[in-house]
Amino acid sequence: MNQVEGEKILDILEETFPDARPELVASNPFEMLIATILSAQCTDVRVNKVTEGLFKDCPSPQDFLDLGQEKLEEKIRSCGFYKNKAKNILGACEILVADYDSKVPETIEDLMSLPGVGKKTANVVASTCFGVDAIAVDTHVFRTSNRLGLAKAKTVEETERQLQEILPKNRWTKAHHLLIFLGRRICASRKPKCEICPLQDHCRYYQNTN
Numbered sequence: 001m002n003q004v005e006g007e008k009i010l011d012i013l014e015e016t017f018p019d020a021r022p023e024l025v026a027s028n029p030f031e032m033l034i035a036t037i038l039s040a041q042c043t044d045v046r047v048n049k050v051t052e053g054l055f056k057d058c059p060s061p062q063d064f065l066d067l068g069q070e071k072l073e074e075k076i077r078s079c080g081f082y083k084n085k086a087k088n089i090l091g092a093c094e095i096l097v098a099d100y101d102s103k104v105p106e107t108i109e110d111l112m113s114l115p116g117v118g119k120k121t122a123n124v125v126a127s128t129c130f131g132v133d134a135i136a137v138d139t140h141v142f143r144t145s146n147r148l149g150l151a152k153a154k155t156v157e158e159t160e161r162q163l164q165e166i167l168p169k170n171r172w173t174k175a176h177h178l179l180i181f182l183g184r185r186i187c188a189s190r191k192p193k194c195e196i197c198p199l200q201d202h203c204r205y206y207q208n209t210n
């Protein structure tokens with residue numbers, strides 16, 4: 001696939017999903033950081049339910065530290081992997097308080113130095129909160145971009161690299177949201193709804209299976 005077709009796919013997705021945006025509810029970078037850590041292996045709907053009360057009780061990193069591991073585990077239990085997530089959140093909060101004046105760092109590199117923050121989480125926070133151009137590759141972006149042919153890769157790292165090559169930098173962040181919307185609403189993992197998909201003419205998977 002070439003860059004022209006890659007951009008055409010984004011144009012169609014923009015028309016199809018004019019309201020594509022982050023679905024995690026967060027009113028500042030700190031909340032987005034915590035919500036994104038919680039969202040691993042969990043739905044955004046579930047995370048939003050949990051964070052609604054959590055952010056009221058704990059608006060700052062110090063509030064999380066004061067809450068402690070056990071009580072935090074209780075509050076986030078329904079998000080899954082709660083022991084590990086609580087440990088990572090508290091580890092991250094400790095660093096934010098000690099090294100960043102309780103603020104969230106703005107670069108992908110600094111974000112990745114926090115416990116529980118991998119490339120995907122760092123990309124999400126940096127792009128949605130600080131305007132850094134980035135394509136976070138989650139399960140939906142990985143699946144849809146490889147089905148479409150925007151990427152042809154076996155790993156998320158390689159997929160991110162190939163998407164960066166084929167898509168213009170100023171569209172990376174939007175592409176992330178658009179591909180997630182496509183994956184959630186049409187290009188489902190088990191049964192993609194190709195019959196209603198506006199990308200049939202551009203999709204390698206569709207062309208190879210029809």
Ligand code: SF4
Pocket residue numbers: 144147148186187188192193194195197198199200203204205206
């Ligand atoms: S045509 Fe089918 S496989 Fe291709 S992007 Fe659309 S839903 Fe997914």
